[in-house]
Amino acid sequence: MxxxxxxxxxxxxxxxxxxxxxxxxxxxxxxxxxxxxxxxxxxxxxxxxxxxxxxxxxxxxxxxxxxxxxxxxxxxxQEKTKNVTIDKKVMLLGLEEEQHYIGLRMVATVFKHEGWDVRYLGPNLPLNHMLSFIRKWKPEVVGISIALPYRLPKLIEYIEAIVQLEDEPEMLIGGRMANKVLSLDASKSDKVHVVMSLRQLQDWIVTGNIKYSEEGEKDSNATT
Ligand code: B12
CATH class of the missing domain: 1.10.1240.10 (Methionine synthase domain)
Structure with missing residues (x-):
């Protein structure tokens, strides 16, 4: 290859x-x-x-x-999708000032192909705007992409703000820095699922579980 x-x-x-x-x-x-x-x-x-x-x-x-x-x-x-619609909503975004979005677009397609209602908000979404969109649209899942190491503190802010919400959605965190997120305290919440690959993402969508390859990494069970 x-x-x-x-x-x-x-x-x-x-x-x-x-x-x-x-x-x-x-x-x-x-x-x-x-x-x-x-x-x-x-x-x-x-x-x-x-x-x-x-x-x-x-x-x-x-x-x-x-x-x-x-x-x-x-x-x-836009190519062939499974002819199913699932009554679930996912919102996808990159943190404020993040410019990398190619991976996030792939994630949007994976969800669409699984029949989800997807709102792809692109990169560089400020925290307050993310929160108002969540309150208004009420997605079951919020997917966040992180590409650069110096944005980990910003990611923690976003996760902590979502955890404060009344009906907090499940959070999926992916991107080049996903492996670094696993060691953060903020990722220990039951609502936070760190996803290393699209294959893992699809497994999570279908089974609600993520299997990590290395022993000792977090077990993750989704409730959606
Ligand atoms: C294209 C590119 C850019 C473009 C982005 C445009 C765009 N539309 O995305 C531009 C020019 C804007 C850019 C800017 C910068 N970039 Co840049 N960029 C890249 C490059 C070459 C490709 C990124 C990409 O598309 N990758 C392909 C996608 C598919 O991969 P991915 O994001 O990892 O996504 C996969 C998984 O992670 C997963 N995933 C991703 N997100 C999510 C989310 C969820 C929820 C889930 C489940 C999964 C998931 O899905 C994908 C499946 O395969 C990378 C090289 C690299 N290794 O990625 C450098 C790279 C990431 N950039 C880098 C740098 C340094 C920068 C800048 C700081 C450069 C500068 N000095 O200005 C700026 C920062 C801009 C900012 N404020 O964010 C460095 C980062 C190094 C580091 N320290 O980690 C890299 C690695 C290049 C390098 N080798 O030096 N960049």
């Missing part, structure tokens, strides 16, 4: 959206959308991050690749 990941990264960096979509379509025939997100698109974006970090590509190159990736995700999100 490594070869295909690099191939996809190159197409994204070259702005070749049609070719990138064709490459993805070859795998769509054999694999689920979830596997394509995790085995192909996510590692391609991570690889682009490495090239960027090593100054092998410019900021403009990385912006172009992200824009093409975003476009492809829009198309993929």
């Amino acid at each position: 490594e070869h295909q990941v690099k191939q996809l990264a190159k197409l994204l960096l070259d702005g070749q959206d049609r070719e990138a979509k064709e490459l993805i379509q070859q795998y769509q025939k054999e694999d689920s959308i979830l596997a394509i997100y995790e085995k192909l698109i996510t590692p391609a974006m991570y690889y682009i991050g490495e090239l960027w970090e090593n100054n092998e590509i410019s900021v403009a190159d990385e912006h172009l690749a992200t824009a093409v990736c975003d476009m492809i995700l829009t198309e993929l999100s």
